[in-house]
Amino acid sequence: MSSVARASIRDNNPVAPATLAQLPELAAVLTDRTLGQLKGDDLFVFPAFDAVDSGDPNAADQQDLTADQKVLFTKQRQVWAGNVMGFIGKGDEQLMITSRFVRPGRQDHFFQYLLAKVLGTPNVVDLSTTGSAQRPLVDLLRYSFPLYLRRALRKGLYKTYIRREENEAAVRGPIDVARHLRQNTPFLGNVAYSRRELTADNHVFQLVQATIDMLVGQAGGRKLLASVSDEVALVREAVGGRHGDVRQLINVNQQRPVMHAYYREYRDLQRLCLLLLQHRQIQLGLGTRQVYGILFDGAWLWEEYLNSLLAPAVMHPRNNSKKLKQFLFFDEETGRNKGSIFPDFIRDAPRVIVDAKYKPYGNIGGRDYQQMLAYLLRFESRHGYYLYPEQGTQLEHPLLVRQGLDAVPDESGRPDPSAIQHEWDLDRIGLHIPQDCADYPAFEAAMATSEAQLKRRLGLPID
Template identity: 30%
Template sequence: MRTTDNNGGKSIDKFDNLNIEDLSAIANRNLLDLQRENPDLLVFPHSFGKYKDDVEKPHIFSLDNENLTTYNLMGFVGRNSTQLTISSRFAKDENNDYFLHYMLQKVFAINLLKFDQTPNKENIWDFLLYLLPYYLKKAYSQGIYKAYKKEEYNDTNVKGSIDVKRHLLMNIPFTGKIAYTTREHSYNNNLTQLIRHTIEYIRTHPYGSGVLTSDSELRDIVSKFIFVTNKTYNCNSRQKVITANLRPVTHPYFTEYSALQKICLKILRHEKITFGKEKDKVYGLLFDGAWLWEEYLNTILKENFIHPENKTGKHRHLLFENFQPIYPDFISKDEPKIVGDAKYIPLDRQHAYSENSEKATSIYYKTIAYMYRFSSNNGFLIFPKQDTSFFETYRIKETDGILKKIGVATPQKSDNFKEFIITMKTNEQEMRQNLMKERTPNAQHAV
């Protein structure tokens, strides 16, 4: 079965081979509960719920007696023999979801041209190979994971507990050495060994060529993990390392490593999209469209804009003098300041909302509050739009403030993915030009 994100409600009569029992086990369920009960359901980002666009719901889709309604999630989800594919609503057709492919390529810095979306293919878990570099970089941004580990020594510098049994086996007749064990904080531990085994596995994978060498930063990270694990790495101990990592890692500082651990385990255990053995379990790989859209825009705007991250606290700002953290999606690096939001919702028309409307708060008021906080007269909202670009400027009444709505065109007439990429690059350049022109000086910078 196939549909698109934010489908507005699709009649269940239009689905072939509908299995209400399997779909009902997924529909209308809290997403976090589903993930806790079904470890083979992967949703990116792991901080789902951060992106408060109007259309976002805390479940994958809704189902009633008449309609199946989707929201921001795209990808694959299934139970038993039932599988639902949720494509981007900007897809040319169900087998050519160029827009989703393109955003994934930009965000994860990978080549998706070989990614096969043909129905009934079971290669979706191979796609995890290409997600690994992204999460490896995020984890390494917190440093190499350190954990306490038992180490065995046999020398004259005793600094731990004497291992009598091992000492008698190794040091008779006595030559001055003593066998002892210590508990040390080490970079060479079960988790870094898991990462090392995953690196070695990808190197031998038929589609893994170049995945770990896409840029100098990634090559440097890979070499560091190889260096710290060289002492005890053994390719024959892979299953032992996997078993040692079945318990999820929890650490107050190394928070990004939990997602990386999960991906490594999936890769090394060669799991497929359909399982068969685990009856009634939900499985799948899903991406939050609002998150993907925001991260995609960051790849386009990062030269001129800072992209705060509310999960990591990076580039955090306060609304008041000493409390209330805020995270605008984008803040310009140069003066006069420009602040703005990424919106994965259609904004290509003027629409007035009631004063207490949550839509008005989500779409307009938050961005205007950010403008006031940063003494900025320039705000923007960027959203995806089919076929043609969109650009309008609204003046905030009786002020110098302006709010721009910019719709980035997603071409629907491209004959192939290569042509789609060329057109998108042109549209991105147009978007950047519209964003930076007609800037109104901030009050403190006005002459």
């Protein structure tokens, strides 16, 4: 078996030519190709960007991650990493993309922490590139299963028509003459017939049940599924707690993928279950020509993490589900709302707008400011906050909103102070990301301190 070439880079950073030379085949297929071009049966992307290509003109404004984003792209004759984190490979080449908010060469506890908080799983994801070649991918796939299951079941139970063969007195379908003569001679009162039934006890849910049983049998599996115990119960109820032969289930689900656009979350869950069940020997992708892996949008992870931290004290309008959608205008002529908007977080009493930014404070500007001002005006708020990850020690960078025309500078060369509106302010507040922690438990403890400081600054209750 050939050796596996592995490397690690940080998101939103230039990639060293030596790293690209280590992974020539992977670099060739990733550079300047979009996620939409790369997505296949063995590549999972969060959040899903299918709606962008669905024909919905507003879809691009309702998603953090879009199909035209790139894992690697060329800028000024240099290759840069995009805004995704995770694990991706092709053949015997594998690349781990970690967070830019961790110093180079350090273990990325921050990415692990975000995954643990957002996926709601125990800390078991090993993002080290020095261990088993398959360990990071296997961990990320296994521990994203609860999130895929939860998303799918939000659409309700996936039902299909199946043909059942019955032999009873109460006939509820066309009689199967050949089978009837074979089974009911001499005649004792039963009739052999077949009927079609719309049911959740189908190939998809049986595949999910098989995956659940597999995970339960693995170390930490019961703890992993504890966060989706209600969803697991629904699956067990749908299939009666059983499933057929795993090999046959795999073949049936490969031949009959979920195709309906409304149930695309079930298609993603089906793909994940197939991958986990097919590769129980942990040979994911090795030796194949297809791109495989799992990628997370950094901005989406950061926003979902902040939601887990700030809820329920703040509302969190969700772009993808259109929950708590707000509008900028009302059109009197048509009687319809116009200009849908989704502020990241809104808090009442007092009204405060909070925007999540997965970028250094120095990169916050331009459209970020214009968007925040629109939110402040629309929601009649005078206080806005940008929350961003901070590696250093300076955690607050306040801004005061100007008003009116800028006056002629006085003798000091400074604009007239009366042109500054002191009642409106924006604050760029950093959540300190601990550096140089000895191990993950130490990082968790340091993050708890950072989170308490942030909540205290925002006036939120501290657990």
